Amino acid sequence: MxxxxxxxxxxxxxxxxxxxxxxxxxxxxxxxxxxxxxxxxxxxxxxxxxxxxxxxxxxxxxxxxxxxxxxxxxxxxxxxxxxxxxxxxxxxxxxxxxxxxxxxxxxxxxxxxxxxxxxxxxxxxxxxxxxxxxxxxxxxxxxxxxxxxxxxxxxxxxxxxxxxxxxxxxxxxxxxxxxxxxGDDEEEEADEEAQEGMAFAARKMMSTVLNKISADAVLAKKEEEAGSDEKADNLEETGTKYKELTKRLELLRH
Missing domain, CATH: 3.90.226.10 (2-enoyl-CoA Hydratase; Chain A, domain 1)
Known part of the structure; x- marks a missing residue:
């Protein structure tokens, strides 16, 4: 059989x-x-x-x-x-x-x-x-x-x-x-693109923050060197002196 x-x-x-x-x-x-x-x-x-x-x-x-x-x-x-x-x-x-x-x-x-x-x-x-x-x-x-x-x-x-x-x-x-x-393939590709977009946005935001801190640090240094009491008082009120800003900048970069 x-x-x-x-x-x-x-x-x-x-x-x-x-x-x-x-x-x-x-x-x-x-x-x-x-x-x-x-x-x-x-x-x-x-x-x-x-x-x-x-x-x-x-x-x-x-x-x-x-x-x-x-x-x-x-x-x-x-x-x-x-x-x-x-x-x-x-x-x-x-x-x-x-x-x-x-x-x-x-x-x-x-x-x-x-x-x-x-x-x-x-x-x-x-x-x-x-x-x-x-x-x-x-x-x-x-x-x-x-x-x-x-x-x-x-x-x-x-x-x-x-x-x-x-x-x-x-x-x-x-x-x-x-x-x-x-359509798993399309969904996974979309997820990857979204993640890449978020990573790019995060890098851009960090770059903006670092540039802003750098600019503030340069300005603070110039004001200290110029001996501007008024500007120095303002900086002390906000607690942002040149050395502190520089320290924060180095921490963020690493």
């Missing part, structure tokens, strides 16, 4: 980039311990060289299947762009980390949590299962850390809490680079 695939490769024009769609549970029927399914996925991937956009809508599934797909995509020679259209939860979020750029629909979600399994047997066997889960968690953290730049402790806490992220939250934490359909 033909195996039911959760992936579809699409490419109309050979000159266009390939579309890979991952829909539904990852390896719903079989993957781990099965040489056929991973080999089939890899053969199809290798037959589509070049840039690729991976659309993900999956609640997760087999962590080992996700790990292998993640590795295959990371090793792919073309650029990998991931777009999350509905949900990338659990194991599917690991696959999403293979994107050189990860984009999420404004209405999509991402979820990360600790790995889980079922086990039975004696105490030693249970303890071994716990050790395996700890190591699986560390391997997942490796992928998240590489993409987000977050500390391992931070990622571990997020997984402990079973963290659900909307697109903006995922972007804030580094799991997502941009939002689809929102």
């Amino acid at each position: 033909e195996k039911r695939k959760f992936w579809v490769f699409q490419r109309g024009d050979p000159k266009e980039e390939t579309i890979l769609r991952l829909d539904g549970p990852i390896a719903k029927e079989s993957w781990f311990g099965d040489e056929v399914t991973p080999a089939l996925f890899l053969s199809e991937l290798e037959s589509h060289p070049g840039d690729m956009t991976v659309w993900i809508n999956s609640p997760g599934g087999d962590v080992f299947a996700a790990s292998q797909i993640y590795t295959m995509l990371m090793d792919h020679k073309g650029k990998i762009t991931v777009k999350i259209e509905g949900i990338a939860a659990s194991a599917a979020s690991v696959i999403a980390m293979a994107g050189g750029e990860v984009l999420m629909s404004p209405s999509s979600m991402m979820m990360i949590h600790n790995p889980e399994t079922s086990a039975y047997g004696w105490k030693d066997e249970m303890e071994k299962a716990l050790d395996i889960l700890d190591e699986v968690k560390e391997s997942i953290i490796n992928a998240y850390e590489l993409k987000t730049g977050l500390s391992r402790h931070k990622i571990s806490r997020l997984m402990d809490d079973e963290t659900w992220m909307n697109a903006k939250k995922a972007k804030e934490l580094g799991f997502c680079d941009r939002l689809l359909f929102t």
Whole structure:
């Protein structure tokens, strides 16, 4: 019986980039311990060289299947762009980390949590299962850390809490680079221009203040040298003598 695939490769024009769609549970029927399914996925991937956009809508599934797909995509020679259209939860979020750029629909979600399994047997066997889960968690953290730049402790806490992220939250934490359909690029460029404008305004204001202080200092020095009692009284009333102004000027410049 033909195996039911959760992936579809699409490419109309050979000159266009390939579309890979991952829909539904990852390896719903079989993957781990099965040489056929991973080999089939890899053969199809290798037959589509070049840039690729991976659309993900999956609640997760087999962590080992996700790990292998993640590795295959990371090793792919073309650029990998991931777009999350509905949900990338659990194991599917690991696959999403293979994107050189990860984009999420404004209405999509991402979820990360600790790995889980079922086990039975004696105490030693249970303890071994716990050790395996700890190591699986560390391997997942490796992928998240590489993409987000977050500390391992931070990622571990997020997984402990079973963290659900909307697109903006995922972007804030580094799991997502941009939002689809929102013109993020234009907004970021506008923000950068605004910051540059504010920096320029601040520099201009500082320059004006320094020039004003310098002019006041020169005037005060001339008045002191001229021995003008009236001007000296006025300067004393305001507490702005030449030496004080000069001192302030040097502090501002540094």
